[in-house]
Amino acid sequence: xxxxxxxxxxxxxxxxxxxxxxxxxxxxxxxxxxxxxxxxxxxxxxxxxxxxxxxxxxxxxxxxxxxxxxxxxxxxxxxxxxxxxxxxxxxxxxxxxxxxxxxxxxxxxxxxxxxxxxxxxxxxxxxxxxxxxxxxxxxxxxxxxxxxxxxxxxxxxxxxxxxxxxxxxxxxxxxxxx
Amino acid sequence: xxxxxxxxxxxxxxxxxxxxxxxxxxxxxxxxxxxxxxxxxxxxxxxxxxxxxxxxxxxxxxxxxxxxxxxxxxxxxxxxxxxxxxxxxxxxxxxxxxxxxxxxxxxxxxxxxxxxxxxxxxxxxxxxxxxxxxxxxxxxxxxxxxxxxxxxxxxxxxxxxxxxxxxxxxxxxxxxxxxxxxxxxxxxxxxxxxxxxxxxxxxxxxxxxxxxxxxx
Numbered sequence: 001x002x003x004x005x006x007x008x009x010x011x012x013x014x015x016x017x018x019x020x021x022x023x024x025x026x027x028x029x030x031x032x033x034x035x036x037x038x039x040x041x042x043x044x045x046x047x048x049x050x051x052x053x054x055x056x057x058x059x060x061x062x063x064x065x066x067x068x069x070x071x072x073x074x075x076x077x078x079x080x081x082x083x084x085x086x087x088x089x090x091x092x093x094x095x096x097x098x099x100x101x102x103x104x105x106x107x108x109x110x111x112x113x114x115x116x117x118x119x120x121x122x123x124x125x126x127x128x129x130x131x132x133x134x135x136x137x138x139x140x141x142x143x144x145x146x147x148x149x150x151x152x153x154x155x156x157x158x159x160x161x162x163x164x165x166x167x168x169x170x171x172x173x174x175x176x177x178x
Numbered sequence: 179x180x181x182x183x184x185x186x187x188x189x190x191x192x193x194x195x196x197x198x199x200x201x202x203x204x205x206x207x208x209x210x211x212x213x214x215x216x217x218x219x220x221x222x223x224x225x226x227x228x229x230x231x232x233x234x235x236x237x238x239x240x241x242x243x244x245x246x247x248x249x250x251x252x253x254x255x256x257x258x259x260x261x262x263x264x265x266x267x268x269x270x271x272x273x274x275x276x277x278x279x280x281x282x283x284x285x286x287x288x289x290x291x292x293x294x295x296x297x298x299x300x301x302x303x304x305x306x307x308x309x310x311x312x313x314x315x316x317x318x319x320x321x322x323x324x325x326x327x328x329x330x331x332x333x334x335x336x337x338x339x340x341x342x343x344x345x346x347x348x349x350x351x352x353x354x355x356x357x358x359x360x361x362x363x364x365x366x367x368x369x370x371x372x373x374x375x376x377x378x379x380x381x382x383x384x385x386x387x388x389x390x391x392x393x394x
Contacts, residue, residue, distance in 0.1 A: 012251070015281050015282050018281045019278065019279075019281050019282065022277060022278045022281065023267070023278050086267070086268055086269050087269060088268065088269060088307065089268065093265075097265075098265050099265075099282070100229070100230075100231070100265075101229055101254065101259045101264055101265070102254055102279060102282045102283075103250070103251040103252070103253075103254040103255045103282045103283060103284075104251065104254075104282055105231065105250055105251055106231055
């Protein structure tokens, strides 16, 4: 039975990085995806800046919607590392499928994608945390555990789980695997 | 060093369409082995078991004496796969394809790739997507030679090729066998082609494989 061990192999990570560096034609729709990523993360920030006290009974729903848009944004951002399409053939192929007959491990591709999203995710989390804490302390003089810990944790853990487990970018592209 | 390049030991498995039943064989280096059989007999499934990162079977598959389970990267460094299913960038030239994809190989010899392509009369500047099927297959073979494959898998590689391409392709494979310690496993439903080119032949039917017999 195949199991993910999630142990990074630095040599393979360098090979994957070099591969994406050399294939500069990679994924023609990535500009669109970058804009979508910015749009989704931007929308999510409207929800993430707001502390729980402001939302009252709608807090769970608002946090959920914010996280949904945020994860969509992260997945769009990472699509160039998970999905490939040629200009002449719009049907996308998963990168892991594309490289299946080469000396590349799917686990290492997942780790590579996770590493790529981790830095932007941490930055977005810190920015939203700063504003949320500032608003919560400035206006309400109170900081909830949800605001200070659970939401930041979700903003890092959820995208990592998404990118590490399934080709969600592929689902967003609406294409089939070969 | 192990006497066998590839060994199947009681390999069985089920997929949606095909199933393999207790397949066992051993391949020695330096020969062309062919598996013949009708469409749907399980030939491609057998090859997928070698190539897949996931262990989709029960039993054991060994490459040069070691179980291939969990050694996908090591195995693919030593395996050349020539098939219509193999992926290369359609919008890139033969040279660019090799430059991009060679990053994953431990010992990819770009000079050897250039030489082989020249011998096969395919320009490195030729775009992969615009190549004929025969040229694509030859390019894949050149790629497999360049990364020093020790096991070459041909999945219906010559289907639909004209006779000239077939002869050139097998001449190249024979040359490869003479120079390096390579094993070739080809699957085909063309018995005429197998008769002409394979050293050992086995027949596959309904997921069961008969033993390899010398092709006389």
